[in-house]
Amino acid sequence: MSGHDEECHCHDHDHEHEHTSLDDASGCAVGLQGSIVGWNADAEARMANALLTVGKWVAQESGCLLGHIKAAVVDENGAGVTLNLTDLDNGVEHHGTLEPMEKVRFAFMCAVVDVDEHELRHRMFHAIDDTGLDYELDEHVECHCHDHDHEHHHHDGECHCHDHEHEHGHEHHHDGECHCHDHDDKGCCEQKPAKEEKKSFWSKLRRK
Amino acid sequence: MYVYILGGFLGSGKTTLLMKLASMYTKRGEKTALLVNESGEIGVDGATLKAQGYDAIELPNGCICCSLSGTLQSALKNIKKDIDPDIIIIEPTGLALPHKVRELVKVSMIDPDDIFIIGVADVQRFDDLVKKKEQFFKMQMSNADFILINKKDLARPGQIEEVTGWLNKEFPGKPVEAISAKTDENIDKLYEMMR
Numbered sequence: 001m002s003g004h005d006e007e008c009h010c011h012d013h014d015h016e017h018e019h020t021s022l023d024d025a026s027g028c029a030v031g032l033q034g035s036i037v038g039w040n041a042d043a044e045a046r047m048a049n050a051l052l053t054v055g056k057w058v059a060q061e062s063g064c065l066l067g068h069i070k071a072a073v074v075d076e077n078g079a080g081v082t083l084n085l086t087d088l089d090n091g092v093e094h095h096g097t098l099e100p101m102e103k104v105r106f107a108f109m110c111a112v113v114d115v116d117e118h119e120l121r122h123r124m125f126h127a128i129d130d131t132g133l134d135y136e137l138d139e140h141v142e143c144h145c146h147d148h149d150h151e152h153h154h155h156d157g158e159c160h161c162h163d164h165e166h167e168h169g170h171e172h173h174h175d176g177e178c179h180c181h182d183h184d185d186k187g188c189c190e191q192k193p194a195k196e197e198k199k200s201f202w203s204k205l206r207r208k
Numbered sequence: 209m210y211v212y213i214l215g216g217f218l219g220s221g222k223t224t225l226l227m228k229l230a231s232m233y234t235k236r237g238e239k240t241a242l243l244v245n246e247s248g249e250i251g252v253d254g255a256t257l258k259a260q261g262y263d264a265i266e267l268p269n270g271c272i273c274c275s276l277s278g279t280l281q282s283a284l285k286n287i288k289k290d291i292d293p294d295i296i297i298i299e300p301t302g303l304a305l306p307h308k309v310r311e312l313v314k315v316s317m318i319d320p321d322d323i324f325i326i327g328v329a330d331v332q333r334f335d336d337l338v339k340k341k342e343q344f345f346k347m348q349m350s351n352a353d354f355i356l357i358n359k360k361d362l363a364r365p366g367q368i369e370e371v372t373g374w375l376n377k378e379f380p381g382k383p384v385e386a387i388s389a390k391t392d393e394n395i396d397k398l399y400e401m402m403r
Contacts (some may be wrong), residue, residue: 070253107255108252
């Protein structure tokens with residue numbers, strides 16, 4: 001059992017969601033960060049294109065781009081360039097400059113409304129992936145739908161996607177549910193009927 | 209010490225305005241502290257400000273009007289203790305409710321002389337915003353001490369008048385000024401409105 005009182009608390013957190021202003025606005029915010037090898041003007045244009053790709057998807061999904069899509073690419077001192085997309089007609093605004101260099105850090109963030117957060121994360125991940133940049137994310141992104149792509153996500157040519165799973169057996173959350181405790185005490189949760197998988201972008205891809 | 213809260217929807221130009229105000233106060237010789245908040249776990253505004261030569265305290269991964277309310281109060285106390293600034297400018301997320309931030313500042317024991325909310329409205333996306341998120345936008349602007357119609361440089365002919373009319377109707381008596389934080393259009397008028 002995970003709780004000291006010998007009761008199952010596996011799903012307690014599902015019921016404790018704090019209502020926020022984000023909920024009031026039907027908004028969501030997603031961020032990715034990592035590093036890019038080989039930064040130059042071409043890389044900056046590719047990065048800008050990733051923002052535009054996500055912006056177009058948001059506009060298509062929600063009817064218009066109400067929100068903010070932005071990225072900061074910085075050197076080891078934190079100085080660099082920021083890319084900003086708030087309006088598709090205006091395009092991506094570039095602020096600051098960053099000289100070509102071997103390795104830079106980046107943060108890519110979207111705060112928008114009326115889209116599914118998991119799908120947004122997925123779109124952002126693929127927008128970055130499709131740039132052809134030699135990048136590496138700090139945190140593993142929970143998408144295995146394109147496992148064949150893994151080879152070029154890692155600078156060392158090895159796949160580390162599942163390294164952390166081997167250590168503590170956590171499941172990924174493709175369906176937006178928490179399975180963190182599935183492994184340690186199935187008994188307490190067995191009574192609960194399995195929820196039908198959400199018909200999301202994830203499941204569509206997995207069916208392929 | 210005066211506290212300014214920049215309230216406005218995502219992408220309305222709050223960060224650009226923050227930089228302008230920070231520069232203005234620095235030129236005036238006022239010690240200014242900047243506090244920026246972002247909903248996502250990864251903050252970009254802090255990097256943006258740093259890249260432009262500003263130092264800001266970043267509060268990412270939540271909203272200071274609700275989920276990060278305790279973090280905001282701790283940050284304010286630390287700012288007061290460590291920096292003791294003349295001015296604190298707070299930029300909440302574009303999905304925050306500024307009046308809630310004001311209430312939190314009031315009870316954070318930093319004892320400001322006054323707290324102002326500057327409402328920022330994006331003229332270019334005003335129609336879409338009102339069409340899709342009118343109630344939320346009204347909540348954001350309702351307690352503003354004055355409202356800036358930002359991105360004046362991008363407005364189509366007659367649009368500033370339309371938006372001003374809408375705001376005057378919804379918020380009678382509230383001062384409204386059209387500016388461009390990016391091109392500095394009417395920025396002097398804004399500076400005159402600031403303490």
